[in-house]
Amino acid sequence: MIKLLIVDDEQIERRGMQAILEKSFSNIQFQQAKNGKMAVELAAEFVPDLILMDIKMPGMNGLEAVEKISNANPKIKFIMVTAYDTFSYMKAAIKLGVKDYVLKPSKASEIKDTVGKVIQLIEEEQRALIWELEQQAERQKALALMETDVVTQLLFDHVHDVHVDMLVEMLELPSTDEMFVMLVLMDEDGDRCYMGIKELIRQTKSGWVGALYGHQLPIIVFRQPEKTYRSQASHLARQILSTVKKESSTNCFIGIGRACTSLEHVRQSYQDALVATIDSRPSLHYSFHSDSLVSDTKVNSQHYLFKDKGFADLIRLGQWEKIRAELLGVLDVYEKKHAPILQSQQLMLEALWGVSRIMNEIGIETGTPLYSIQTTDYRQLRMETLRLLEIMGHAFTKHISLLEADTVQQVKQYIKKHSHEDISLDSLAKKVGLSPIYISKLFKEKQGINYIDFLTECRIEKAKKLMSDTDTSIKEITFEVGYHDPNYFSKVFKKMTGISPKEYRKTLLGQI
Template sequence: MIKLLIVDDEQIERDGMQAILEKNFPGLLIEQAKNGNMAVQMAGEFKPDLILMDIKMPGMNGMEALELISGEHPNIKFIMVTAYDTFDYMRQAIKFGVKDYMLKPSKASDIVVTIGKVLQQIEEEKVSLQKNLQEKEALQKTLSLVETDVVTQLLFDHVHEVHVDMLLEILDIPSKEEMFVMIVLLPPGSENMYGSVKEKVRQTKSCWIGALYGNQLPIIVFRNPDQSFRSQATALAREILSLARSVQNWFVGIGNVCKTLDEIRQSYQESLIATMDTKIPMKYRFYSDVPSMGERYDNILVQHHKKEFSDQVRLGEWQQVRTNIMNIIQIYENEGLDLLQTQQRMLEVLWIVAQVMREMGIDATTPLYSYRTNDYRQLRSETNGLLDRMMQSYHDHYDLLEADTIHQIKQYILDHSHEDISLESLAQKVELSPIYISKMFKEKLGINYIDLLTECRIEKAKKLLADSEKSIKEITFEVGYHDPNYFSKVFKKMCKMSPKDYRKTLVSK
């Protein structure tokens, strides 16, 4: 409903104007003010969309009231009402953005025409504002889905560079130079807290938050150059843990800082190791605070981490996993490292392997040694047994999958590319884990699901651009994007030219 304020020092003028307006514009909400001072006060309380302002009034005149009100409320529109048709008045009024003016007395028909034009403009602006708000909400929803998927693929697969570039540009990330990973472990039964954690993390405007897999919630945190790494990570960990309240067993693991997104998986693996022991009172731990066997021995394990056990498991390269683990055991034995410490280190590695399997949707129990080994021979035997059981679970899982799963997923993306499709929604459709779907795309199609989704949208956009009646903005929404600028950047990245230039090439042909 549009609000209108009539300002005039004569009651008969105010009542007459209100009667004309109520007859011709029944939807208006109308109030009156008898002088400039009252108009200034009511502008703040009533918040009118339009003010009919008389110029000549005792005390504060209309021009003075106009100046004060427009300074405090720049969106309010004005129509000046005066018996004096002088250039000076109009010049001052134009300075403050007055939309029109009416002379007293005026015919009712002239009043209706003049005010009707401004009311129509106000109505159009309100519709446009509402549409912009809806588009902004839709964009935020889309960015949230893309953000979650990008985190998933950065940590567990390779991500399409278009989406990383766009996210870095669109999201308000204070620094892109350094980043680290935090993992929040949520105990069973507290999955409903995911939304609260997500909201708390988003308030920092320096994080990308991933999807919740089992009890693990990964977060990529961009470094704040105004804080030290430890103070930034500690503050965020405490903010997250404050949500736990009476819920027990929340824990946060914090990986080391890395320089680029290409190195982010190393920080992720470090954050996993930091969550190995959740019994400490602080309920959060930095990887750098995990007890060390000594720099030399830690470096041996780090070198093998760089070979990415997680990738080898996802690709089913079990022989390579086994060889790498046995090599580490052999190195520690040759170096004369304490047997118990070696066993603990191997448990860390096996735990990472099991965690990766769970993320893929494979039912893998946490590996545990059945006893404290007496020598390295027993350690090798026990480790091989644990690996055998995990490998069997892996193969059993894949044997149960239907052969047409990848076809189902591909067809769903082709049919629904104009909608907001996330890795999680695809997973729900075929009852598989998001990580496994990502792996299938890479192995079977040679691309990521975001690649296929983007290709479908861009191909559809190319066809729509042939219709000169459709605007770029209309095409943006029709193919599944919510921001024309974002769509144009993705299109240019994929096609090496903007949508506008592509349309020109179609016209020329």
């Protein structure tokens, strides 16, 4: 709707103008003012798109009112309504940005044409504004995705189509020499807090927010030279904790990594933040790496297990016995070297996060593995590690089971829809993107029959339905359901039903 304000000290003029415009335009919302002062007040409240302003009015005249309204809201358009067709008035009006004028008295057609032109201009500007807002929203959405992608690549070494350098360039990296990572750990209600934290970081221009992965949310924070590292990090941590508290009752803990001097080294700050999260004592809500109880020994989360492609393949193939053996073997090495238990727990946690990330890449959603206790000895650490592995193993098995069920359902639906065609095992396999041998084995295990038997059932059921139409011959039915030889069709039909097609039709029609 176009909002239009008519300003004239004569009521009959206002009503007449509105009556003319109501007949000519269906998309206008009207308001009226009887003098300049009221026009200024109504313009602030009603915020019209267009004002028809009489020039000669007692008190504040039309030109004075236009000036005041324009100063408050420059986007409002004006058409002057006047009985004075003089150059001085028009010069002053044009200077104030008035779009056109209407002489009193004027024909209804002239009023319609003049107002129509300005309304068209307003509508074009509105469409342009909507388009610009939509473009801005799309840009913001794209930038948000890039931001998440950059953090993922920098911290987790994921491989993507667009190189991280290009993404960083598009995000316009702030001019800062230092940055650090904050890792926010939340419980199951973390999803509710994600957007609030992301908006906080956006408004404060503090840094880049990564994806909420399970229960952890990584943030790359850019150093503010005017503040010390600890004061900046503490202030932001308190802001995040306050945001989380507003959004939900979720528990939250923040680990803060050491500052680094480039994006190339930001991953080490992430490792520091990981170490700091271990020190989640009840008395704390956030912890700096330098204050952590864990030894200052450098942690290399690019765990040597993942340097061997074979270990990643074990995860993708679901070889959980071998995965358990590998991780327990690593723990044995740590114990024999007398590594500090907290350091070993962190190293194992990183290895488990690596397992979880690979599962996530193949479409298996798992929460971020977290130890339920701070282990005090290697026996506890083994038990907790096996517990987390068991949880992930169950998630893998459930996913594969659902995937197989979905695959069988796809095959069944395809066979039912195309039963009249020549369906091969190869065509079925291509349909679902799996090998013919696997499809045959899976279908047999899940359905108890092979795909040929199911295809035959589908064809015979379709044939039974066609039998009720006496205008369709048995021969025609043969070809329609996917067989090429009526004699062969009759044999298959009798084998499946116990009677021949002709006998079935007679029974169906009550002739026996």
